[in-house]
Amino acid sequence: MVQRRRAQLDEHLTGPFDRIWRLLITENLGPPVLVDSYRLHGRGTLPGMTAQELERLGEELGLDVVGAARAEPYTETEHHIRERRARGLFADMRFTMAQPEVSCHPETLLPNARTVVSAALCYYGPGPEPGPGEGRLPRYTWSDHYAELREKLDRLGAALGGEYRVLVDANQHVDREGAARAGVGFYGKNTLLITKRFGSWVVLGTLVTDVEIEPTPPLELDCGSCRLCIDACPTGALDEPGTLDATLCLSYWTQSPEPIPEEMRAPLEDRVYGCDICQDVCPWNRGVEKRRAGEETRGEPVVSLADWLTSDADELARHYDRLYVPRNDGRYLQRNAIVALGNTGTAEQLELLDGLEDEHAAWARTRIEERG
Secondary structure (H helix, E strand, O other): OOOOOOOOOOOHHOOHHHHHOOOOOOOOOOOOOOOOOHHHHHOOOOOOOHOOOHHHHHHHOOOEEEEEEEOOHHHHHHHHHHHHHOOOOOOOOOOOOOOOOOOOHHHHHHOOEEEEEEEEOOOOOOOOOOOOOOEOOOOHHHOOOHHHHHHHHHHHHHHOOOEEEEEEOOOOOOOOHHHHHHHOOOOOOOOOOEEEOEEEEEEEEEEEOOOEEEOOOOOOOOOOOHHHHHHOOOOOOOOOOOOOOOOOOHHHOOOOOOOOOOHHHHOOOOOOOOOOHHHHHHHHHHHHHHOOOOOOOOOOOOHHHHHHHOOHHHHHHHHOOOOOHHHOHHHHHHHHHHHHHHHHHOOOHHHOOOOOOHHHHHHHHHHHHHOO
């Protein structure tokens, strides 16, 4: 989360659209005089911006999709969070579900908040399939796209002027709801936000500002009769369309401090963190790979299971500090690698389990021995 005050009074104030500030220089006046014409009218924040201007500014800053909505409570979302939490569907996850009285009230996140600007940054890129002895990472973790989005939203806030607050991957705001209201995308049956051009291969971020920006309308789209993500989920975590049961979600279990249930281990296959199954099969995600086929692979698509299992746990956690790891303890990543090894490893790799006595190692050893 980044919070900034007003932009500095320098040459950057003649930024996008050149419609707010003017430097008046007259030969006999000496130094340049900076004039804020709106302050003459008692305006404490910058004037309103149209949706078209916001879109143009977002494009200049490298944001793939951007939209705006009024800073108003997410009443229905708050109700859904409380209802699903009561049903136990979040397991022990906290994040934005922990305090819906905060995360569903963007109007409280900044004094005089007027607008919630939502932005999406596509993270899809080409990458290899895991080979023997390798584990799979979900695409969003290959590099720190959240840091890139945070920096671009901070630049957007500075360009808008006024007071603003940037929230990216933060517990204080339900980014998907803000993005849906702003027309950045729509909710899919897999609970992810789906954009028209980039599908769900996006990270989301939010900028709350006291600048008045014309709202962009929500998308009148949904998944229709498609249920590919529901049918593809190997554990039935999406059997109630639009609702995720975290207790059945593979991604959740790779991030849980609790032991991975035995019935969840085989479906993990070679995954050492997260899961992209419901995104891989989504029709809205087709075509992105063709548009990005010429790009170089960014970050780390696959990892060496042997390296993970032989690394110092603290060093492993530091190397992957962009990931959520319980208690920042690298032993949870090594637990995931043990399960992946049990699903894909060979007899020659059994020695990687030497000295490991927990239930995951015993399970993995048995699986490898059964395959011969």
